[in-house]
Amino acid sequence: MPRARRGGDAYARAGVDVSKVRAIQSGLGALLSSTFANREGKFGQPAIGIGHYAGLIDIGGGRLLGMHTDGVGTKVLVAQEMGKFDTVGIDCVAMTVNDLICLGVEPAALLDYIALEREDDALVRQLSKGLAKGADESGTAIVGGETAILGDTIKGVGGRGFDLVSMGVGLVEKKAVIDGSKIRAGDRVLGIASSGLHSNGYTLARRLVRGLDLKKRVAELGMGLGESLLTPTRIYVKPTLKAIGKSDVHGIAHVTGGAFTKLTRLTGARKLRFSLTEIGDVRVPPIFGFLGRQGRMGRAEMYLTFNMGVGLCVVVPEGEEPEVLKAYRGSGFEGWEIGTIVEGEGVVVGSTRIS
Amino acid sequence: MPRARRGGDAYARAGVDVSKVRAIQSGLGALLSSTFANREGKFGQPAIGIGHYAGLIDIGGGRLLGMHTDGVGTKVLVAQEMGKFDTVGIDCVAMTVNDLICLGVEPAALLDYIALEREDDALVRQLSKGLAKGADESGTAIVGGETAILGDTIKGVGGRGFDLVSMGVGLVEKKAVIDGSKIRAGDRVLGIASSGLHSNGYTLARRLVRGLDLKKRVAELGMGLGESLLTPTRIYVKPTLKAIGKSDVHGIAHVTGGAFTKLTRLTGARKLRFSLTEIGDVRVPPIFGFLGRQGRMGRAEMYLTFNMGVGLCVVVPEGEEPEVLKAYRGSGFEGWEIGTIVEGEGVVVGSTRIS
Numbered sequence A, B: 001m002p003r004a005r006r007g008g009d010a011y012a013r014a015g016v017d018v019s020k021v022r023a024i025q026s027g028l029g030a031l032l033s034s035t036f037a038n039r040e041g042k043f044g045q046p047a048i049g050i051g052h053y054a055g056l057i058d059i060g061g062g063r064l065l066g067m068h069t070d071g072v073g074t075k076v077l078v079a080q081e082m083g084k085f086d087t088v089g090i091d092c093v094a095m096t097v098n099d100l101i102c103l104g105v106e107p108a109a110l111l112d113y114i115a116l117e118r119e120d121d122a123l124v125r126q127l128s129k130g131l132a133k134g135a136d137e138s139g140t141a142i143v144g145g146e147t148a149i150l151g152d153t154i155k156g157v158g159g160r161g162f163d164l165v166s167m168g169v170g171l172v173e174k175k176a177v178i179d180g181s182k183i184r185a186g187d188r189v190l191g192i193a194s195s196g197l198h199s200n201g202y203t204l205a206r207r208l209v210r211g212l213d214l215k216k217r218v219a220e221l222g223m224g225l226g227e228s229l230l231t232p233t234r235i236y237v238k239p240t241l242k243a244i245g246k247s248d249v250h251g252i253a254h255v256t257g258g259a260f261t262k263l264t265r266l267t268g269a270r271k272l273r274f275s276l277t278e279i280g281d282v283r284v285p286p287i288f289g290f291l292g293r294q295g296r297m298g299r300a301e302m303y304l305t306f307n308m309g310v311g312l313c314v315v316v317p318e319g320e321e322p323e324v325l326k327a328y329r330g331s332g333f334e335g336w337e338i339g340t341i342v343e344g345e346g347v348v349v350g351s352t353r354i355s
Helices: A009-013 A018-039 A075-082 A088-102 A121-138 A202-208 A225-230 A237-246 A259-266 A286-295 A299-305 A321-329 B009-013 B018-039 B075-082 B088-102 B121-138 B202-208 B225-230 B237-246 B259-266 B286-295 B299-305 B321-330
Strands: A055-058 A063-071 A106-116 A141-149 A162-173 A188-193 A251-254 A272-276 A310-316 A335-343 A347-349 B055-058 B063-071 B106-116 B141-149 B162-173 B188-193 B251-254 B272-276 B310-316 B335-343 B347-349
Touching (some): A018 B106, A055 B141, A063 A088, A063 B106, A063 B141, A063 B162, A075 A088, A088 A106, A088 A237, A088 A251, A106 A121, A106 B055, A141 B055, A162 B106, A162 B162, A237 A310, A259 A299, A259 A310, A259 A347, A286 A299, B075 B202, B088 B121, B088 B237, B202 B286, B251 B259, B259 B272, B259 B310, B286 B299, B321 B335
Antiparallel strands (some): A055 A063, A063 A162, A188 A310, B188 B310
């Protein structure tokens, strides 16, 4: 079976070495884990290693607090090029809460961090609109934040450079943590629809569309290119809480950086393979075909990089697929059966091994 | 009594309008508070308004979780100019945990966010060393984080630009929250020693030392200028927990952006004044005199901008001063009685009203 190159040619050309980023993060994790001893036997004792979708700490009474932080990344540059700032706050919330829900954590409260190139009250107001909308969609409260003017650190388009980050916490019962350890051969993999690029792959996407008019309507996209690129990340919290309530969900993966190659985070070193032979059934948003042609990217390479229409993967015991898909569809989220867990290793998309 | 100009001339010349920053943050707070309704009656219901030292959410059993985020700001530029990256992580932790302890919250767990101009494994390792040291000093665990390569958003010195932020949570019993509401006329104000600039005032400080050789030894500083500017922020968590255990502490203020003008955050609209007539007793680190002369700043202006040797203010009932100062001194933290709460409003430093 063909094996695609890890990391992706197109992505490397865009200046991001995904494997290097992972190496940095892993070295960091080892060093920082040494601090776990500081909470031994106290409130906040860490309950999971660094490197999963979120941190978990013990808050007593059989309950864990999930903690996670993430940013919008280079999607903020598209917002600056378009002069449209009221939706990236949704992405900012989505990146954090969608990762929390992967561990079964119900997100509860958020902080935001906005670093600005210059004071810009109007910009901050627009960003906040999106943040509040994301909080409402995810059922969370934004209880604080920081706005920093960092003219010597932040740059961007037309003096409106900014970085946008959120940090969130939420609750999960110890016995209800979904960390992938229950996944076994025969489980089914469901794909829940994305709205487009979400907040991942923008360093590459921006490179691929360089020189094109972002404001011009593109027939195959049914809208302008910039508008399509700015489509907010879907927030999967509410339907996923419903699904968890109805079914014995074995694993949940938010499809972001590293796209489908990251699924193996759920199964770790166990001899299990994500065999996504039915992924062809997914309705792929037209932006992906557009970008693929721009970059002359192969199909496998695209699944290494983009979510390709699947923003969330949910692994369930065979037979529970209909009930879980019903929970998502009832909330307006399309979903498909995209594959099966089999013995083996890595991730297969269609008939190509990508990881 | 003379009244200094709000905001400070020198700071405005450095391109930071402190009152504008506050206006942005307050407008943001109002919009984001609308999301509090999302947690009404649920885990994580907000228990304090936006704008105090930290957010507080209800986690049941009479307990609150404190949440706060802060960054190192432009001190990172000094680190870049000096090529020394192993201490700003301490500052990063300090900025978050010192704010949490102001509400009586014992910090427990942290996340870090590092945005980089380029992949730079060595840089991240150095930053992490400081983060781990700060966590150890504050008794916290770093349970996760995010490292983002944002070449089009982050800039700095020699390609080593970065932004460094932490987010922390901690525990406080509802009845033990220290929000300043118990402060009354006659209370005494204690000042706990800072190690220098901490992580505030660097946009101005960098402007004032522009053109000077950061690596050259300065006799009055007893070290190089850059080394002095990079001195890590002191972490007040452990001695403050001791002090809280021994005394009925009425209010705690971390002296950062806005310096002593921010003390009134503890007393709100109540008719109380911070009368810091004894602040002359404080041992002022020599860096402040050096910067003051560079910028020809007046004494009042300096107290609007810098901590002037006091990194933390602690308000206690009259008579409890010795016990509290003993708790800090026993942990190696010098402290002084710097003033009294009287009827009135604002903040008086020496004989000058600064707020």
